[in-house]
Amino acid sequence: MIVTDTTSHKVSSWNRQTYQRLKLALSLGLRRQIFVAICDDLSLRNRLAGKLHNELGTTSTKTPIQSQRLTDGYGLQRIGNEQKTHSPFSSLISLNINLSDPNPLAQITQWLAQNQPFQNSTLAPAFQILGIERLTRQPPTVQRLFLRRLQAIERHLPQLEAALLLWLPRPWFHTIVQSVPEFWQWHTGVFEFEGEPTPLPPVGTAKPEASATVSPSEETTGSFQEDLRSLLTQDLVETPDDLALLKEITANYSDSGNNSEYPLTLQGISAALENGKQENGTRGHGDNKQEKQEESLNLISTSPTESSQEIQEEVKETPHHITTVSPAEAYLQLGNHYRQIIEQGDASEENLAIAIQAYEQALHWLNDSSPQVSDILNDVGNLYWMLSRCPSSTEHRLSYLEQAIQSYQLALTKLVAENAPQSYAMIQNNLGAAFGDLARHKEPVESLELSIRAYEEALRYRHAESDPIKYASTQNNLGTAYWHLAQHQAPVENLHAAIGAYAESLCYYNSQSEPMNWAMIQNNLGTAYWNLAQYEQPETWLELAVLAYKDALIYRTPDVSPAACAATQNNLGTAYWHLADRVQEVPQRREEYLHQCIIAYEKAIALSEQLARQNPSIPVNFDVIATRNNLGLAHYQLATEPEFSLDEPAQSTHLEAALDQHIKACMSVAGQSDAYQTALSYIIRTMRTFYEKRGVVGQNLALSKLPGQLLPEILPRL
Template sequence: MRTIKSTFTPLATSMIVTDATSHKVSSWNRQTYQRLKLALSLNLRRQIFVAVCDDLSLRNRLASQLHHELEISSARESFSSQSYPKLVSLNLNLSDPNPFAQMIQWLSQNPPSRRITIAPGFQILGIERLTRQPPTIQRLFLKHLRKIECHLPHLEVSLLLWLPRPWFHNIVQSAPEFWQWHTGVFEFEGEPTPLPPVGIYSPESSDNRRELGETTGSFKADLRSLLDGDLVETGDFAFNSDGINWQNQLVGDDALLGSAANGIMSDRRDACPTDIGDRSGGDNFAISQLYRNDFAPVIGDDGIGDNFLVSQLLNIDGFNSEISDEYNSFTLNDLKNNPISDQKIGDNSASYQLNGDEGNREIGDNSAIAESDSFIVDGVKESVSPADAYLQLGDQYRQAIEGGDVSEENLAIAIQAYELALQSLDESSSQAPNILNDLGNLYWMLSRHSHNIAHRTSYLEQGIQAYQIALTKIVAEDAPQIYAMIQNNLGAAYGDLARYQEPVESLELSIRAYQEALHYRSGEIDPIKYASTQNNLGTAYWYLAQHQSPVENLHQAITAYAESLCYYTTESEKMNWAMIQNNLGTAYWNLAQYEQPQMWLELAVLAYKDALSYRTHESAPAASAATENNLGTAYWHLADRCQDVPERRLEYLQHCILAYQNAIALVEQLAENNPPVSVNFDVIATRNNLGLAHYQLATEAEFSLDGAVKSEHLAGALEQQVKSCLAGKPESDAYQTALSYLIKTIRTFYQERGISGQNFALSKVPGKLLPEILPRL
């Protein structure tokens, strides 16, 4: 286990506090927290403290507790300080990451009165988000830190920086000017934490399904062969405002709706942030262009108009005909042999000879189809409107997507088809809300298939805008089911967006959308969808609790989960019921970090056990493993809360070990499947937690275990720590943590059994780990 060191160095003196005897990680965190709290409460000026914590959930709890407890102590000291905070929490401004400027700005906006003699302290949060920022922003942050001497004369306050370990080491190396001014370092170790709760986030699709018949085998092949390399790239996709032209480029940043999105909930008719038909729409959302009469979309660089593409290749039974093989062959070969890249899209003079009898057809001009409203299929004219043609194409690909053929290519084609359908529809068409909802779903799904975070954000923003435009085209009272569906999807999209930017604002918008959906979604009429939305609402509250007002938001999450359970029955929806119980257990566990820990942790254990009644090892091994992992974590925290009752602590740790062992056994079983099945939790962390529980039972004297049992637990700790090291990457924090635990266990073997014990432990360690271990023993 890594030795935890906290140092606090006032300007005139130096003091280092180190305690290498304790191995109770959570107890150490509490001790470190008390030292940090004491350092901040001394009200010394120009102190630079650094708190190091990789566990974001733990960091948020500690920062929130600091803020709360220092505020209470300040209020008790004197009446004059009641209205002025003792600790100010600021999230780092990522556009200009200058903590000193933020502190100065806060002080200028909140000047103390003459009666206030104690300057506040500041804690800066959110530095971990710099990891996702461009290198220029990261360098700018370090540059501001290096200029500390320019800022200190203007600051009569103390500063606390919360850092993950990678940034801690980066600052030490890259900003030595800042580091030489630091006063104290307080390191926190991660504690076992359960998985976050999950929402039911599969998009709700519109009910306006078209009956799609079987298509010929050549439909997709012909379409994809023509579009390959033009419409769809192998990377991420983007739009430009001149048409729906797929490009391998980054989308602009101007799609974020900001405050304009806030009105959508209260004014459903007038809150649309984008005026359909306005040519000044943002670069990264093509819907603002969809109702333009002069819209002339382009595919790739070959200059082939979309209308021409659909009119020639659409082979769907909805047209009551088939394109003959001879016709398909002629069309594709002619397109390949006679590229028309030099022709101007939409130009009436541009024409294309389809066959000897048909004459000229204009390419890319919407009027070409609008005037004839027909396709030539086997020599027979079939009357089909452009909108129907695009909808048929979009529905064809959406059907493939919903059937499991989810690829960026299929998503891209479906999106383009629906957007072209919207452009062809009358603005007042009753089909528009449903199409926009499905368009939002496709963007949302595309965001989850992108490997580029910036692209994910852009796709989510485009999906959100599609949902919002859809909401402006219906009256909730006239179409409550459609309205609730779109609001539920909007809430889920905002929940995803919170993972990448403005988490508090996005989560608040997510909550408002879910609440609005629930106003028009009845538990009696549609219990399953109602329960699903309640679960999503609870999950949004849980995530918001990780950023602000944890107690209040966690209580709201518990209320929503409990309401959801009322409508999921164990007879018909047992897996969903079990999922909500798992979510409820995690909310209970989280609340135990702030109040009544014994009660909430016991409730968490009961909820996880209820979930395991239906999430069995046989019926749902991956879900069962996740819940077993959570149950082990709840037991570990219960044991940590029973320091004065060894018998109960022993019992809880034994239950903890059993739950973690069950989780790992299921993981190993799933890994043997063909293909292997992955789980949604960090198995290395679970192994470390299991090793920690074994280690505590082996080394804590109050348990009064005999020597053989202690040796068994110590060997169990060693086994899990070795496996954690072998599974981790040497440069990762998880690997370094596991290695520290392993070295401590080897030392304990030596303390308990002498050199023979150490040799026994080393014999269990793979040779490739020894070069790192031996120098540190």
């Protein structure tokens, strides 16, 4: 029997029904079944596949397929290499397609061979194959190999002691139907899903707080500011003698050209320091102060270039008593000099590396009992954290983050929390932010749990009465960590914890004195409400999400903060879209929510276009292409759903608006990308609707709006 679920215009509700039918089909435990799930929205696909995996699934540490972490609003877990207890009712195994040899049957056979208990189960397992959309970026030979492997399934199907579920984007679905009829004639069911808008994740104030350079016990603020220079905000106090010494030290670093023995890089400094140690001998605890001073000033042996001659001449005129500065102080001044450059906005990889090296050398000379050690270690951690955020540091990002964490952890061992509660809380807060970043790269659940533990430890010593702003900042960070953890496990419990932390944070921000911080947390709270609506009391939580986003927009205005305003408008449109989906029985409210959704999306897109025209352009932190498609979907629903009873001109207006947005989305991305194919499928659907509604006249109207370069791709599929 062939079961086919076709698309409906009531997207989210139909998706829920389709999901339940797919889940039921997989849970029957029938052998030799081939199911096809079609979904162009990768985020939605991940949520649905992850929900199936959580409710039916199991994986094995023996699975040879590379793991893929799926994260979104259904509380997904990692798919691939994760150990999970086998249950007699577990009937779904999730595998990623092998891109070097895309052979689903071979992967299933290998998995079954490595997991013998399943072969004796009364229920046949089902396998969902993910990642087929990535074959689009593989060479044509690999794509043809995949089609040939599907063609061979006809011969092997009688021996298949399992069910197979293929997740396909529409372009691959059409290719398989047309190119592999031998496979297609054996399919059991087709389950088609439509894309759904989703809001942006919450924003944590994951900006490390810097130690003071003058008073080690003093902390700086600025943890909410977006500019990188605010990450290390502390005025430097330098005497003329200090500046003279600093000029002499930095003169040797001032040129990285061919005339310099040690270039202005971390490696160059390391080589110079190593050379200096070899020339002067290793420092011992019994060395006298004068020997240490001489060693510190002769560590770097270079031939000054012309660009540093003037600084050298100035140094010659400085008083000779500057040699009384200790090596530790000299290195601290060098580190502080580059830290000041970083604060002023030049947070280049080179400057960060030099500052790190200088501070680490200062630590080498300082006694472990010095009260400065924990503060310097905190700032070293901050610099490593900033280095991990440099665009060119992608391949070393994980290493830098781990070094930041080690620095923070070492700093905490130098403190007694009761004796230095402010410093202790500051470093724990920074540690929580670093673990939060680490969760994006490895072991997300464990890293997020460590992040939460660090924030909670910071809050033990960071009290609302004595420091309400920093207390509120840490509560916001804690809420964001709980939100991210909810994407992996215990979603309802963790989302309630996130909402509680955000609400506590709002208690200590005054919307008049801290309007942008207050608005940011309202935005985060709205997203947590939206996420919770996916699990319980949807209409209640979505209405609260709308109110929170509207509160944020009181202060996130186009004039004051256009990028933040655009992001919140995008979130507001998404909340309205889902509210419209939840009130199917009340057409008037549904229509009003869709109109509000359109208004919010249009404002978000208009602001993003305005920011893109500036020089330099200002990026927004949401996917404008996805927002255009979502706006098109809202227009399409108003045009096609019969309960709205729109007249023909109104329907045509909404259809034209939908087509216009999908065309703009399609023309804004590279051909053959996933986003391009998604927009193309929406264009084709909208053009078919033009024909269904208005016949040849409507079809010609739609064709007249298409850019010429799209016609060769679209016409054959109409």
